[in-house]
Amino acid sequence: xxxxxxxxxxxxxxxxxxxxxxxxxxxxxxxxxxxxxxxxxxxxxxxxxxxxxxxxxxxxxxxxxxxxxxxxxxxxxxxxxxxxxxxxxxxxxxxxxxxxxxxxxxxxxxxxxxxxxxxxxxxxxxxxxxxxxxxxxxxxxxxxxxxxxxxxxxxxxxxxxxxxxxxxxxxxxxxxxxxxxxxxxxxx
Amino acid sequence: xxxxxxxxxxxxxxxxxxxxxxxxxxxxxxxxxxxxxxxxxxxxxxxxxxxxxxxxxxxxxxxxxxxxxxxxxxxxxxxxxxxxxxxxxxxxxxxxxxxxxxxxxxxxxxxxxxxxxxxxxxxxxxxxxxxxxxxxxxxxxxxxxxxxxxxxxxxxxxxxxxxxxxxxxxxxxxxxxxxxxxxxxxxxxxxxxxxxxxxxxxxxxxxxxxxxxxxxxxxxxxxxxxxxxxxxxxxxxxxxxxxxxxxxxxxxxxxxxxxxxxxxxxxxxxxxxxxxxxxxxxxxxxxxxxxxxxxxxxxxxxxxxxxxxxxxxxxxxxxxxxxxxxxxxxxxxxxxxxxxxxxxxxxxxxxxxxxxxxxxxxxxxxxxxxxxxxxxxxxxxxxxxxxxxxxxxxxxxxxxxx
Numbered sequence: 001x002x003x004x005x006x007x008x009x010x011x012x013x014x015x016x017x018x019x020x021x022x023x024x025x026x027x028x029x030x031x032x033x034x035x036x037x038x039x040x041x042x043x044x045x046x047x048x049x050x051x052x053x054x055x056x057x058x059x060x061x062x063x064x065x066x067x068x069x070x071x072x073x074x075x076x077x078x079x080x081x082x083x084x085x086x087x088x089x090x091x092x093x094x095x096x097x098x099x100x101x102x103x104x105x106x107x108x109x110x111x112x113x114x115x116x117x118x119x120x121x122x123x124x125x126x127x128x129x130x131x132x133x134x135x136x137x138x139x140x141x142x143x144x145x146x147x148x149x150x151x152x153x154x155x156x157x158x159x160x161x162x163x164x165x166x167x168x169x170x171x172x173x174x175x176x177x178x179x180x181x182x183x184x185x186x187x188x
Numbered sequence: 189x190x191x192x193x194x195x196x197x198x199x200x201x202x203x204x205x206x207x208x209x210x211x212x213x214x215x216x217x218x219x220x221x222x223x224x225x226x227x228x229x230x231x232x233x234x235x236x237x238x239x240x241x242x243x244x245x246x247x248x249x250x251x252x253x254x255x256x257x258x259x260x261x262x263x264x265x266x267x268x269x270x271x272x273x274x275x276x277x278x279x280x281x282x283x284x285x286x287x288x289x290x291x292x293x294x295x296x297x298x299x300x301x302x303x304x305x306x307x308x309x310x311x312x313x314x315x316x317x318x319x320x321x322x323x324x325x326x327x328x329x330x331x332x333x334x335x336x337x338x339x340x341x342x343x344x345x346x347x348x349x350x351x352x353x354x355x356x357x358x359x360x361x362x363x364x365x366x367x368x369x370x371x372x373x374x375x376x377x378x379x380x381x382x383x384x385x386x387x388x389x390x391x392x393x394x395x396x397x398x399x400x401x402x403x404x405x406x407x408x409x410x411x412x413x414x415x416x417x418x419x420x421x422x423x424x425x426x427x428x429x430x431x432x433x434x435x436x437x438x439x440x441x442x443x444x445x446x447x448x449x450x451x452x453x454x455x456x457x458x459x460x461x462x463x464x465x466x467x468x469x470x471x472x473x474x475x476x477x478x479x480x481x482x483x484x485x486x487x488x489x490x491x492x493x494x495x496x497x498x499x500x501x502x503x504x505x506x507x508x509x510x511x512x513x514x515x516x517x518x519x520x521x522x523x524x525x526x527x528x529x530x531x532x533x534x535x536x537x538x539x540x541x542x543x544x545x546x547x548x549x550x551x552x553x554x555x556x557x558x559x560x561x562x563x564x565x566x567x568x569x570x571x572x573x574x575x576x577x578x579x580x581x582x583x584x585x586x587x588x589x590x
């Protein structure tokens with residue numbers, strides 16, 4: 001069974017007869033009673049999306065769907081085309097299908113991702129937990145401040161903005177946690 | 189409508205305190221719901237409401253049914269001894285509206301019933317839907333506005349779930365405006381009725397506190413209260429002052445600071461008092477330092493100067509305090525608000541409060557408030573009252589669903 005804390009973008013689970021995929025994490029708050037999370041999910045049976053609030057008390061049945069290892073071929077507008085590295089078949093997903101994951105991907109990426117299939121159709125992408133990205137814009141770095149406790153916003157080559165330590169600079173290569181967009185470390 | 193309100197006592201009495209207050213507020217509404225209160229610590233409940241018998245797994249109180257979370261045939265009880273009482277409590281059917289307070293989860297015996305569709309099948313074979321609402325903790329941060337009334341999910345399509353957020357804005361469910369407390373606030377707003385209220389409080393608690401003195405109430409976590417005691421001592425030189433030190437973690441710290449300062453004012457060591465007495469004392473105080481979300485809500489509604497000592501939460505308390513400060517700011521002029529903001533930050537400036545580290549909070553601006561400070565706290569309270577009663581808002585929400 002999945003707890004709320006196990007849910008991440010791309011996770012597919014059952015709520016009654018419905019099968020839903022997490023598309024976006026829209027915020028969370030920790031408290032004495034546990035975490036409460038706001039997320040956008042897509043119902044794979046009806047195609048409808050909804051914003052939900054989940055507390056830490058519920059458990060859900062994970063839906064084990066077919067997953068195939070693929071790589072991004074190209075991006076065409078809001079369409080992301082992935083290629084199966086064994087069969088060389090191509091599959092297209094929309095930016096909406098990718099949800100939050102779209103913000104971490106660039107056309108140049110060559111890392112493997114897992115494409116989730118439901119009834120023969122690709123419905124979501126599970127990224128590696130840790131990926132590398134390059135900072136394209138941030139305020140100038142502060143040398144010597146290596147504590148990482150103070151942060152500043154930085155735009156990455158994929159277009160998203162994340163918080164990074166003050167010592168980072170334009171051109172710094174960083175490792176990022178795709179589950180929540182947090183900075184992990186500077187890539188040396 | 190019958191509501192099963194669930195409560196687990198995590199620490200101290202905040203959780204059960206809110207549930208007890210909410211139950212009273214719900215019951216005071218026109219066309220009130222029937223209530224079953226499922227509580228995991230009846231001893232804690234008994235301290236707030238002495239009529240609760242901690243030894244009875246199923247009992248009646250104020251027209252509610254109070255059930256022990258442990259359920260029928262809990263460990264240690266003779267087999268079958270309480271099964272009949274639980275069955276009687278649900279004689280009119282299994283739970284249909286469940287209020288989880290503070291994401292407390294659900295007891296196994298209730299979970300089993302709630303998710304068993306066969307128990308909800310009607311004559312035509314249709315399965316009746318059940319509704320679960322998670323009532324969250326009070327926070328002045330921005331997120332309750334976003335999370336309030338959001339749909340949630342359970343593992344069954346027949347059990348719908350929603351979030352319900354208390355809060356300080358009209359976009360939330362508001363605060364509980366239980367009749368007794370609001371009446372005490374109303375009485376405390378005028379000198380004559382306040383004097384009578386204070387005399388009644390002192391008489392009821394067997395205290396000799398003079399109702400004409402400045403009343404200060406201190407109820408926080410462990411810390412050095414020397415700075416606050418110094419400011420109270422300065423006040424007492426011109427204004428006769430009595431300080432009520434509430435039972436709990438802050439009591440020995442307050443007493444120690446008072447002793448070190450040479451006992452500069454009258455200090456009353458409060459025993460643990462009932463919620464009703466606590467509410468009346470908070471409503472009648474000229475200044476209060478409070479901890480916990482429930483006492484925060486009461487202090488804010490009281491409309492007089494208060495300071496909130498937030499639960500130390502690994503640094504997260506600063507976000508909560510900042511949220512509250514920002515909610516209060518619009519009600520004060522910048523000059524009036526600066527010392528208040530500084531006091532809120534100073535009293536919450538450490539992750540781990542220590543009884544040996546003297547705090548820098550100065551509270552004189554709250555002990556001898558300017559007209560602007562006085563008006564600001566009153567206006568903040570008025571606005572919170574206008575947001576409506578959480579109990580009424582909750583019932584409106586539930587009636588729209590069920």
